[in-house]
Amino acid sequence: TVIFAWWKKMDPATGENSFSARQELLLSEFPTLLGNLEGLPYAARDHANRIALTAAIADYERRIAEFDERVSTSNAGGRSWALGREVPDEALEKLKEQLAALKNIRSSLGAAQPGAPRFLASLTEDTPPLAAISIGDLDTAKSVTYAVPGMSTTTGDMSGWTDASQNLYSLAQSGSAVVAWIGYQTPPAPDLSNLDFGVLDMKYAERGGTRLSASLRGLSAVRQGAPPKLNIVAHSYGTTTAAVALQKDFIHVDNFVMLGSAGLPDKVRTVEDLNADRVYSGHAKNGFPFFEFLKGDQWAWVGRDNSQNHHLNPMDPAFGSRRFGVDSGGDAGRAVTDHSALMGDGNEAGYFDQRTESLRNVVRAINGGKKLTPYEPPETVEDVYVERGTYGR
Numbered sequence: 001t002v003i004f005a006w007w008k009k010m011d012p013a014t015g016e017n018s019f020s021a022r023q024e025l026l027l028s029e030f031p032t033l034l035g036n037l038e039g040l041p042y043a044a045r046d047h048a049n050r051i052a053l054t055a056a057i058a059d060y061e062r063r064i065a066e067f068d069e070r071v072s073t074s075n076a077g078g079r080s081w082a083l084g085r086e087v088p089d090e091a092l093e094k095l096k097e098q099l100a101a102l103k104n105i106r107s108s109l110g111a112a113q114p115g116a117p118r119f120l121a122s123l124t125e126d127t128p129p130l131a132a133i134s135i136g137d138l139d140t141a142k143s144v145t146y147a148v149p150g151m152s153t154t155t156g157d158m159s160g161w162t163d164a165s166q167n168l169y170s171l172a173q174s175g176s177a178v179v180a181w182i183g184y185q186t187p188p189a190p191d192l193s194n195l196d197f198g199v200l201d202m203k204y205a206e207r208g209g210t211r212l213s214a215s216l217r218g219l220s221a222v223r224q225g226a227p228p229k230l231n232i233v234a235h236s237y238g239t240t241t242a243a244v245a246l247q248k249d250f251i252h253v254d255n256f257v258m259l260g261s262a263g264l265p266d267k268v269r270t271v272e273d274l275n276a277d278r279v280y281s282g283h284a285k286n287g288f289p290f291f292e293f294l295k296g297d298q299w300a301w302v303g304r305d306n307s308q309n310h311h312l313n314p315m316d317p318a319f320g321s322r323r324f325g326v327d328s329g330g331d332a333g334r335a336v337t338d339h340s341a342l343m344g345d346g347n348e349a350g351y352f353d354q355r356t357e358s359l360r361n362v363v364r365a366i367n368g369g370k371k372l373t374p375y376e377p378p379e380t381v382e383d384v385y386v387e388r389g390t391y392g393r
Contacts, residue, residue: 001221003039019044027051036122038218042138049120053106056125060099067092094127101128101155108133108162108180116169118162122183122215128154130184132215133162135169136177143176143229144219145366148212149341150236150262151199151299152189155182164341164352168233171363177228183215184208187237199237201308202244202265209244213251231255231366232276235341235351236300237262240310246274253277255366258321259351259358260284260339262303263310271320279321280365281314282351282358284336285378295348296327299339315375323375324365326351326358332373333357 012020019027027034027048034040035049071092105123112118112135121132138144147165158180165180172178184207187199198204220227230253234242239261245251247268256276260283271279287296304311314321329335333356337343340350351358357373364372 001039001224003037004041004221004224007040007044019047031055032123032125035120036124038214039221040218041222042119042121042134045121046119049123050109052123053102053120056129057099057102057106060095060102064092064095064099067095097156098127098129101158104158105129105131105133105155108158111159111162113166116166121179126185128156130182130211131155131158132179132181132183133158133165134177134179135162135166136175138177138179138219139222141175141177141228143173143231143366145172145176145178145231145233146181146212146215147178148181148208148232148234148238148242149186150234150238150240150260151187151303153182153186153238153341158182160342167342167352167354167359168362170354171359173367181212181215184211184241199262199303200306202240202310205237205240205244205265205310208241209248212241212245213248216245216251216253229254229366231257233257233259233362233366234261235259236339237303239314240264243268243274246276248275251275255280257362257365258282258314259326259362260297260300260336261314262300263307264312264314264319266309266311268312270318278365278369279314280324280361280369280372281319281321282324282326282361282375283313283315284327284339284351284358287338295337297336297339322365322369322372324361325373325375326356326361328357328373328376333360 010020010022027044031048031052035045035052109118109120116135119134121134124130149161153161161182162180165178169178187204188196190197232242232253239258240263243264246256252275254277256274256279258281283297285296286301287294287298289298304313315323325332327335334349336351336356336358337348338350341352343350343353349356361372364370
């Protein structure tokens with residue numbers, strides 16, 4: 001609130017559509033600081049973050065060119081790199097990955113559709129960078145939805161999560177905004193080359209929940225005079241992260257929608273433990289990793305059942321959320337057949353794909369919960385085993 005009031009005092013004269021000279025100077029000189037300053041109007045943050053993005057891309061292109069030149073000169077002179085320093089290929093690869101992420105953010109901004117302007121609401125200098133792209137104007141939207149991603153989502157594929165958010169925006173009511181929020185470091189998918197099993201504990205969710213709560217408070221400060229309806233739509237481990245934010249003081253949303261949850265924190269027992277007026281959950285029939293014939297959500301139950309401290313399945317009737325269908329198929333919409341957010345227009349579908357029962361129900365949920373298609377629990381013995389995560393034990 002203090003930041004917002006300070007900024008508004010510098011506004012240009014009534015009727016002007018640009019920033020005042022003082023505002024423009026601050027945004028140009030301190031783009032990284034002001035672009036991520038909660039409480040600043042989002043038009044100003046977008047302006048600053050685009051300046052920072054352009055500068056960062058130019059900087060990494062210059063560093064890569066200089067790196068290539070140094071390596072070429074070193075090799076030509078017969079000199080080797082000092083013992084203990086990174087080999088050139090590894091260091092260069094890190095620079096290229098960072099540049100690729102920044103360019104992906106830029107291309108995501110440039111892919112705006114008619115009537116759906118995009119704004120760079122945040123951009124950090126982390127590796128990879130963290131960012132949030134709003135589809136729709138956060139300064140004026142009547143309804144704002146934060147789309148919170150799960151495991152392995154980074155700005156290296158900003159376009160993918162922005163596409164998922166665009167699908168949601170396309171079905172939302174006029175005057176809405178959807179934020180493709182990659183505002184925290186998500187846990188990586190563990191494999192033989194990466195033994196980080198952070199997806200099974202709370203450390204990423206705790207940090208992410210703190211960041212998300214700060215973003216929500218920032219929106220409240222900017223929109224204090226005309227607060228929008230506020231929603232969170234979270235996927236996978238993003239539900240764990242969002243649940244952390246929704247337990248914090250001074251945080252409140254109208255609707256919290258969970259898809260393919262990797263499990264809520266153990267200290268959450270019922271919907272009453274979350275600062276949300278209405279809580280919804282959708283979950284495809286559980287599949288099994290690497291078994292193609294068992295179509296469905298193959299990873300969410302693995303995360304819940306094997307976690308250290310986020311076991312709660314929001315589909316449990318005792319939790320108290322309003323459950324809806326995502327894999328009925330037919331007239332209800334395309335059935336979700338995979339844990340992913342997006343699978344495309346083929347025979348498979350993720351939770352945010354177009355024309356899916358899942359996406360249609362998400363929009364119905366944030367618009368009041370009318371006409372939700374029902375969740376049908378698995379009925380066969382085999383499905384029950386898979387639903388409980390005990391298939392093949």
